[in-house]
Amino acid sequence: MSAKQKTGFNPRFLWKLLSLVLVFGAWELAGRKPISIAFPTFSATAVAFFRMIADGTLPTAFGVTLQPLAVGILIIGTSGILFGILMGLYRTFEWFTLPVFIIVQSAPMAALIPLITFLYGIGFVAKVLAVVLMAAPVIVLNSYKGIRNASPTLIQMSKSFLGNRSQQIFKIIIPDASGLIFAGLRLGIASGFIGIVLAELLITPTGIGDLITYYRALALYPQMFASIVAIVVFATVVVSALQWLEALLFRRERLAA
Amino acid sequence: MQNNTIIEIKGLKKTYAGGVEALANIDLKIPQGELTTLLGPSGCGKTTLLKIIAGLLDKTEGEVLIKGERIKGPGPERAFVFQDFALMPWATVIRNVAFGLELRGVPKKERYEIARRYIDEVGLSGFDKAYPHELSGGMRQRVGLARALAVDAEILLMDEPFASVDEQTRRKFQEDLLNLLKIEKKTVVFVTHSIEEAVYVSDQVVLLSPRPSKVMRIVDTRLDGVENVEDIRRDRKYLDVVEDLWQILKQYLI
Amino acid sequence: MVIFGKRIPMVFAILVWLVLWEVIGRLELLFLIPPFLDVLKALVNLFVTKKFYEALTISVQAFATGVGLAVVIGIPLGVLMGRVKFVDRLLGMWVNVFVSAPLTAIVPALMVIVGFGQATVVVTVVLFSVWIIALDTRAGVKSINPSLLEMTRSFGAKKIEVYTKVIFWAALPEILAGLRLGMIRGVRGVVVGQLLIAIMGIGELFELYSRNFLMDRFWALVIFIFLFAYLVSELVNRLEHRVEFYAGTR
Numbered sequence: 001m002s003a004k005q006k007t008g009f010n011p012r013f014l015w016k017l018l019s020l021v022l023v024f025g026a027w028e029l030a031g032r033k034p035i036s037i038a039f040p041t042f043s044a045t046a047v048a049f050f051r052m053i054a055d056g057t058l059p060t061a062f063g064v065t066l067q068p069l070a071v072g073i074l075i076i077g078t079s080g081i082l083f084g085i086l087m088g089l090y091r092t093f094e095w096f097t098l099p100v101f102i103i104v105q106s107a108p109m110a111a112l113i114p115l116i117t118f119l120y121g122i123g124f125v126a127k128v129l130a131v132v133l134m135a136a137p138v139i140v141l142n143s144y145k146g147i148r149n150a151s152p153t154l155i156q157m158s159k160s161f162l163g164n165r166s167q168q169i170f171k172i173i174i175p176d177a178s179g180l181i182f183a184g185l186r187l188g189i190a191s192g193f194i195g196i197v198l199a200e201l202l203i204t205p206t207g208i209g210d211l212i213t214y215y216r217a218l219a220l221y222p223q224m225f226a227s228i229v230a231i232v233v234f235a236t237v238v239v240s241a242l243q244w245l246e247a248l249l250f251r252r253e254r255l256a257a
Numbered sequence: 258m259q260n261n262t263i264i265e266i267k268g269l270k271k272t273y274a275g276g277v278e279a280l281a282n283i284d285l286k287i288p289q290g291e292l293t294t295l296l297g298p299s300g301c302g303k304t305t306l307l308k309i310i311a312g313l314l315d316k317t318e319g320e321v322l323i324k325g326e327r328i329k330g331p332g333p334e335r336a337f338v339f340q341d342f343a344l345m346p347w348a349t350v351i352r353n354v355a356f357g358l359e360l361r362g363v364p365k366k367e368r369y370e371i372a373r374r375y376i377d378e379v380g381l382s383g384f385d386k387a388y389p390h391e392l393s394g395g396m397r398q399r400v401g402l403a404r405a406l407a408v409d410a411e412i413l414l415m416d417e418p419f420a421s422v423d424e425q426t427r428r429k430f431q432e433d434l435l436n437l438l439k440i441e442k443k444t445v446v447f448v449t450h451s452i453e454e455a456v457y458v459s460d461q462v463v464l465l466s467p468r469p470s471k472v473m474r475i476v477d478t479r480l481d482g483v484e485n486v487e488d489i490r491r492d493r494k495y496l497d498v499v500e501d502l503w504q505i506l507k508q509y510l511i
Numbered sequence: 512m513v514i515f516g517k518r519i520p521m522v523f524a525i526l527v528w529l530v531l532w533e534v535i536g537r538l539e540l541l542f543l544i545p546p547f548l549d550v551l552k553a554l555v556n557l558f559v560t561k562k563f564y565e566a567l568t569i570s571v572q573a574f575a576t577g578v579g580l581a582v583v584i585g586i587p588l589g590v591l592m593g594r595v596k597f598v599d600r601l602l603g604m605w606v607n608v609f610v611s612a613p614l615t616a617i618v619p620a621l622m623v624i625v626g627f628g629q630a631t632v633v634v635t636v637v638l639f640s641v642w643i644i645a646l647d648t649r650a651g652v653k654s655i656n657p658s659l660l661e662m663t664r665s666f667g668a669k670k671i672e673v674y675t676k677v678i679f680w681a682a683l684p685e686i687l688a689g690l691r692l693g694m695i696r697g698v699r700g701v702v703v704g705q706l707l708i709a710i711m712g713i714g715e716l717f718e719l720y721s722r723n724f725l726m727d728r729f730w731a732l733v734i735f736i737f738l739f740a741y742l743v744s745e746l747v748n749r750l751e752h753r754v755e756f757y758a759g760t761r
Contacts, residue, residue, distance in 0.1 A: 015600040023605065038623040099524045106744040107737040108699040110615075110706065111713075114721045115729070119543065193613040201619065202706060212619050221623065228616045236608050313661050331665045343662035346757030347680050357666040360676075390757060408666065 040222040049226035057211065058230055065207030065231070068124055069196045072131025073189055080139035080188065081181055087140070088147025088177070089169065098144070105137045109195075113202055122204035127196060130203070134195030135188035142184020146177030179250040186242040193235040263289035263412065263444050264310060269319035271305055279305045281469035283319070289411075292438065292445040294455040294478075296502070297465035298509045303448045304416055306470070310446060311337050311414050323412070333361070336405035338415040342397045344389045351376065351385040353400050357408035368407075375403040378437065395426035406441065413445045419454065431457050435486045452502045457489055462502065467509050476502065545727045554731035563716065570701050570712040573629060577636020578697045585641040585693065586686060589648025590678065599649070606649075610642040618707050632704035632712070639700035640693035647689025651682030684751060684758040691747035698740040 024042045031041030040048075052058040087094045113130055120126040150173040158168050200209020208231045215224035264287035271280040279302035287293050295303040308314040310321055312331040321328050323335070331337075336357065344353050351372050352359075358368035376385060379399040389397055398418060405413055419427040435458060438445065449455050455462045456478045464473040476498060483492050529547050536546025557563045592599045592606070618635055625631045655678065663677050679686075705714025713736065720729040 012600075016604055019601045019604050022601065036624045095519075095521055096524050096527065099521045100528065103525075103737060103741050106695045106698075106740045108695075108702040108740060110699055111702045111717060111733055111736050114706065114717050115543065115733075117721070187611075190611040190613075194615055197613045197615045198703065198706075201615065208616070212616065216619055216623060224623075225620060228620055231616050232608075232612045235613050236611070239611050308661075311665055313665055331667055333667060335665075337662070337665040339658050339662055341656070341658050343656070343658040345659065345677065345680070347683075347754065360663075360666050360668045360672060388756065 038219075038221050040225050044222040045225045045229065048222035049229060052223065052226055052230075058227070061207045061211050061227070062230075062234070063207075065196060065200065065209070068127035068199070069131055069192055072128040072195070073135065073192050075128065076132045076135045076139055076192075077185055077188065080136055081143045081185070084140040084143025084181070084184070085147055085174065085177075087144040088150075089173070094144070101137055101141055101144075105141055107137075109133050109137070110198055113195075113198055116199075117203050126203050127199040127206075130199035131192045131195040134191045134198075138191055139184045139188035142187065143177070143181045146180030146184070147173055149180070150176040179246075182246050182250065186239065186246060189242065190235065190239050193231075193238075197231060260288040260290050262286040263324060264446070265320075265322040265325075266306075266310070267320045267322070269306070269309065269321065270317045271302070271309060271314070272317045278469040280309075281471050283470070283472060285463060285472055287444065287446060288460075289444050290442055291460040292447060292458055294447040294449060294459040294462045295465060296449060296452065296455045296462050296506075297470065298467050298506060299450060301465045301467050302470040303450075303465055306465075307414055307416055307446060307448050311335055313337070333408065334410050335412045335414055336408050336410035338398075338401050338405045338413065338418045340417045340420050342389075342394075342401045342421070344397055344400055346389045348388075349385065350381065350387050350389075350392070350400050353389070354403045354407055357404055361408070371407055372403070375407045376400075378406065378440075379403045380433065393426075395422045395430070398422060398430070411444060413443050415445060415447045417448055417450070420449070427454075432486045434458055452499050452506065453490075456495055456498050456502065462498075464502070464505065474505070543726055545730065549727045550730045550734065553727040554734060557728065557731055557735065566712050566716050569629065570705065573632040573636060573704070573712065574697055574701050577633045577700060578640055578694055580633070580637045581640040581644055581693055581697065582690065584637070585644030585689070586648050588641075589645040589686075589689070590652055590674070590682075592645065593649040593652025593682075594678075606642050606645050609638075610646055614638055615703055615707075618704060622708065627708055629711070631708060632701060635704035636697045636700035639696040639703075643696060644686075644689040644693040647685045647692070648682060651685025651689075652678060654685070655681045683754050687747055687751045687754065691744050691751065694743050694747060695740060698736070698743065702736065 027042040027045075031039055031044065034041075049058075083097075087097055112133055116126045116129050116133070120129060154172050154176060155168060158172050163171070196207075197209060200207055201213065205213045208227055211227040212224055215221070215227065264285075266283050266285040266287075269280055269283040269285075270278075272278045283306060295306060297303050305314060309316050310328075312328050312335070323332070345356065348356070351369055354376055355363075355368040355372035358371060363371075373385065376382060379402050381396060381399050381403065384392070384396070389400070392400070398421070402418070419430045422430065431454060447455075447458060459478045462476045462478050464476065465471070466473045478495075478498055480489060480492055480494055482494070483489050489495055532544065532547040532550075535541060536544050536549065588602070588606075592602060617638065618631075621631050621634055621638075625634055659677060659681060660673065663673050668676065701712070702714065705712040706717065708714065713732065716732055717729070720726075720732065
């Protein structure tokens, strides 16, 4: 194996760069070959991508797409976490709700999206609902697990210092569960992206979904691929940022403890 | 009276990637049929040396000859006993003990018979079908030892084999090892950082200097006067040698 | 939940929900919710419908082929990533990106390249499942105690034996976890693929029933798919339990 010289740069950064170059290079070659008339080269896609940013097509589309996503996450984030916490704290509540979520956690929620069309037509509300539906299971279950798995030792400790139940919940259990709760939120947002894309492709073309469908209909493949890349990159950046935040907020705490 | 040399190490040097020089210049002759211990302060490269002899690590310079032949990696004449047991947790005790033979293509019936014999020899009779997670640390190491014995290698290489068990089990192990070696005539190269253990089990102790290691001294620790292994720890010579070695090693702790 | 001092298993909670469903349906409280018993009847009827069997066959074929391919690609990829630093550094970034990316957005691209047929659905399933399988396999391989591998070498094992006798088994708990998650994603892949293509399989049936407001059949189909996904993941879960015993002592 070749020995890479140590330069002033962070070697991991170099590897990532190399990896990007290789994949983009392969893409370019595949596009030129061509694999299919519908498969644009990397360069064509990149050009379309930047043009679409410059002329405002992409930003506008994102504006439209992100609204139901943000609203949906806000709704299911708050209510889902609360729901999960209640499930974790109250056995009776858990008894009624857990079996439903256990079945649902492996289910393809996407199957319900056609149903949403009938409930709420093809508008904003339908898309918010799609996001909520896709994100709900993972957010609720992670919060639930976080609460249920809160450190028994710490709980005993608070009892030994005569803490009451309310103090136990707010000072010990919820803080201890916060790591998993945040992880659930992160995964929920990733699922939310899936939900909004699915909604925009299935229910009604707006935003990014509209761009993808539109360009496909016109056989403008570089633009179509650029739109796809845009949403994938955006979702990845958001999720990575959340991962970084999670590591910052929670791992350090674990190490210190 | 020294036996023939079975392992000869000439001018051995080992530098790890990143520049850490573990072994500076090792010249050593290990006699056949005896138990030689590599002893030294923490981090002095004794495990490195052992693993090079085993063929599990590459050397940077020098030669390791076994019965006059240069080694190329692990071989059937050497068997290794690991500090953290290295058992396959999904396999039963008997499968673990027979593993070395399994890799050699010995048919199942035969290798399980051999394995059973050594399971008895190390004192684990009846535990054939048990799984590692059901055994204590001491028992797991017995499995590791049985496995090394089962392949009938002439040379046994033991890397701090009793470091991961509790003190009481350890003392029992040391006694059992000596008794076992009376039956099985093997050459043993033993690594430990416990002076008492070194003197207790060995015929000679090779003292290694701190990194980068060289051979400092070779001390004869044969206790010919002692009949029973239980009497070793009160033997005069034993206590003197332990004290001498401690005085030498103490200097390196500062 | 304890009633009169007797502990009631959670399974009964489901029963409670089904009763609730029946009541809501009978009272026609919500337009979209027919009584549960009607849905049950529709479910039973489904099994005698020719259309359903056709759709089911197509869908299961796509699922099995897709997951099979994902396993054949994903496990070796994960092993390579876990064992060869060079491969890990090169591909790790991409696997991590694709494991949480909205891959649904890529399906339209697949449709224009591969076409509108079964092949696209299979590719979608592979796309959805392969990354988590590779990632979990990698995690399993990386968690192997190095002593175990040294031990195998010290007894003279050939390279292939190290993989088949030790690495595979040591990483098995994680590989199975990845398989379970991969299968769940695979079901989603079939559903999404067929919904977007909407010309065959379960997806077609969903569209058909929704369009014609055949709610009892729609829900019957939903129940069927949900149960299928649950059963498939439970099956792998059972396998995971059988190897759980040694996961702690590796």
